[in-house]
Amino acid sequence: MPADQSTDRLITETTFYVRYYETDQMGIVHHSNYIRWMEEGRSDYMRRRGVNYAEVEKHGHALAVTDVHVRYYAPAHYGERVTVRTWVESLRSRALTFGYEIIEAESARRLVTGEVQLMLIDRAGRVVTFPVEMQTALLGREA
Amino acid sequence: MPADQSTDRLITETTFYVRYYETDQMGIVHHSNYIRWMEEGRSDYMRRRGVNYAEVEKHGHALAVTDVHVRYYAPAHYGERVTVRTWVESLRSRALTFGYEIIEAESARRLVTGEVQLMLIDRAGRVVTFPVEMQTALLGREA
């Protein structure tokens, strides 16, 4: 089904081994690290669509996080590989929301879901609208 | 007013300097670190009410995070002191929610608000009800 295929292409999957330093004394990944993994997923999502975030910052713009919501279903452990699934949940002129699902790579067990909302700001901290080319790239397929 | 005084006593304030390693290249505190600060506030809240969390874990119980929601209003910077204000938002037999407000200590400017929901689990990962003495301590005043 073409419609499904198309949807699939818009989700970026980023897979890596859990790092030992990400665990805590409960023997699981510390809950704050899933938010860092979502950032890794976001970096990967943009990179694969040709949005060079290092360049965005050099031009005086930055993506500032305005809201984070995470639900925890099961913990990740050292020795496991995890996959961060990243997509654009919504994009308006002044607010961009990424959606996430993090799964244990081998079993596909759902660990965490979440949303991170961002806005684009200039060097003075003022909110600016997303440039059209950035909007197009963000909503497009992997290059 | 007694009612207000009483309410005031139930909020624990934890104040510290922003650490350099908590900043990122945007020149502000990385958004994941506010979640770690909330954990610091929670540790302090429990410690001041005689709930020794290290002891809780030695007895085979652990507080597992099930939901985190954070709203970002303004960023913290290196060189500033911040205050984490922590309180119990709700406590049911199997779900404990802490509420948070993080402010810049000198100006009292609001930086972040949030809620963190936890459940108590045993070594097998099963949800257990909060012991009455823990409930009493959590809802009580600073010792």
Add this chain to the structure above:
Amino acid sequence: MPADQSTDRLITETTFYVRYYETDQMGIVHHSNYIRWMEEGRSDYMRRRGVNYAEVEKHGHALAVTDVHVRYYAPAHYGERVTVRTWVESLRSRALTFGYEIIEAESARRLVTGEVQLMLIDRAGRVVTFPVEMQTALLGREA
């Protein structure tokens, strides 16, 4: 030259993108993170030689760090890929030292070198000698 080939095989290279949260407000990777990258290199080194460190811990042993020495030549930046080169510098019955070189992947520019010394301990924290099979695996080639 067989001798050189052999030596080359004993270095494990682990390559990844710098993560945004690893930067600090100096606009570079925070100096503490290179030590975490060395741990990632070590995990990868062991994994590729069939030493399952998660299993080692389940059997009641742990690798405890006793000494870290790092020299910083040039900083890594967000947007760059880095390669951690990991090898066994020395292995005695009660002390294992890994050597490291971290380079910027594209230019091969040297960023950091270092050594991390570890010992094997049991659940009581006592130093134990490295099992022969672990020694053999650690000194062997990638599987």
Add this chain to the structure above:
Amino acid sequence: MPADQSTDRLITETTFYVRYYETDQMGIVHHSNYIRWMEEGRSDYMRRRGVNYAEVEKHGHALAVTDVHVRYYAPAHYGERVTVRTWVESLRSRALTFGYEIIEAESARRLVTGEVQLMLIDRAGRVVTFPVEMQTALLGREA
């Protein structure tokens, strides 16, 4: 003895509770975090001598780490308070070395010792000599 008193005054002690997120699944503080604690000690050392590091950076200078050496004697645990003892080990025109001892606050048990070497650089990354007023402040007593 006045000479000893004088030496004692030049060591800054920074005490705080171990944070839960600083532990790893070995049940102890992750070895990379002691390097972050040394940075906290350094920030505190400078702050108490009137060296405002945030201001130093605003004037286009930065302290870049060039060498870190840490020896680990015993681990810190969640629930403990630790004290970072910080002093200037040596100060030359282009190299500043801080010495550290980290102890468990209640028992005074030695956990870690270390040295961190820094140089002062300008915005172009060039090494500059330490301004005389900074040298004087760094070698002076707490204000």
